[in-house]
Amino acid sequence: MLFASKLFPAPLQRVGSVAQSALRRMLDLALPPLCATCREPVEGRGLCPACWSKLSFITRPYCERLGSYDPGPGILSMEAIADPPAYNRARAAVRFDEISRALVHALKYGDRLDLAPMMGRWIGQAGRELLAEADALVPVPLHWRRLWARRFNQSAMLAAAVSRQTGVPVAAGALKRVKPTAQQVGLSRTERAANVQGAFRVPGDGKSGVTGRRLVLIDDVLTSGATVEGCARALLRAGAANVDVLVFARVAEPARTSI
Numbered sequence: 558m559l560f561a562s563k564l565f566p567a568p569l570q571r572v573g574s575v576a577q578s579a580l581r582r583m584l585d586l587a588l589p590p591l592c593a594t595c596r597e598p599v600e601g602r603g604l605c606p607a608c609w610s611k612l613s614f615i616t617r618p619y620c621e622r623l624g625s626y627d628p629g630p631g632i633l634s635m636e637a638i639a640d641p642p643a644y645n646r647a648r649a650a651v652r653f654d655e656i657s658r659a660l661v662h663a664l665k666y667g668d669r670l671d672l673a674p675m676m677g678r679w680i681g682q683a684g685r686e687l688l689a690e691a692d693a694l695v696p697v698p699l700h701w702r703r704l705w706a707r708r709f710n711q712s713a714m715l716a717a718a719v720s721r722q723t724g725v726p727v728a729a730g731a732l733k734r735v736k737p738t739a740q741q742v743g744l745s746r747t748e749r750a751a752n753v754q755g756a757f758r759v760p761g762d763g764k765s766g767v768t769g770r771r772l773v774l775i776d777d778v779l780t781s782g783a784t785v786e787g788c789a790r791a792l793l794r795a796g797a798a799n800v801d802v803l804v805f806a807r808v809a810e811p812a813r814t815s816i
């Protein structure tokens with residue numbers, strides 16, 4: 558609020574916290590945005606050129622099912638054949654690393670909602686084929702308590718950005734998180750799967766947006782895949798014709814054993 562004290566007379570500084578945050582937003586709009594990673598001022602985008610060049614975009618060749626793993630001679634990885642997911646295909650824009658983590662955290666915890674269009678554009682490019690066949694986007698929902706604490710769902714922000722760019726509508730209310738799951742951070746793969754067991758459900762009034770439709774789940778980060786797996790199962794149980802997964806960043810798979 559250093560800026561505010563210089564720009565506005567004392568009486569205006571005594572406004573309530575609501576007005577103060579509105580004021581902050583106004584100043585944010587007036588000031589040039591900062592790079593989400595290194596905090597250098599940037600023009601018109603959320604990342605400076607140096608940080609942008611460090612982003613690791615995911616391109617082919619990858620397993621056509623998982624959107625990850627070098628499939629080798631075939632089009633599917635051994636992982637996809639041995640342990641196929643409930644969803645059909647997954648795609649991610651970038652690898653989860655220092656730079657993409659900074660973007661995700663800025664969007665999620667730093668109120669950098671201005672980053673959503675840029676991240677949505679990259680997601681849209683990574684998922685072009687999936688989106689061309691999609692009837693609707695389904696953001697991975699937050700439990701209402703977390704939504705209340707954070708005020709917004711970052712996956713819904715990304716889904717809205719992808720929707721604006723592609724014209725694929727968002728099926729709002731298609732999926733609910735009915736169990737307040739613990740944070741997935743620090744949990745093993747098995748613990749993550751148990752954590753989201755029964756956590757997602759298609760509510761009665763969401764069924765019409767799901768049954769017989771081709772859906773694309775949208776999330777910010779794909780780690781073990783347990784969350785999107787839980788979502789995909791719930792949507793398929795409610796009669797979805799197809800469920801694909803599209804995320805901003807995915808965590809690198811653990812070293813695979815050669816077969």
Ligand SMILES: [Zn+2]
Binds near residue numbers: 593596605606607
């Ligand atoms: Zn930077």
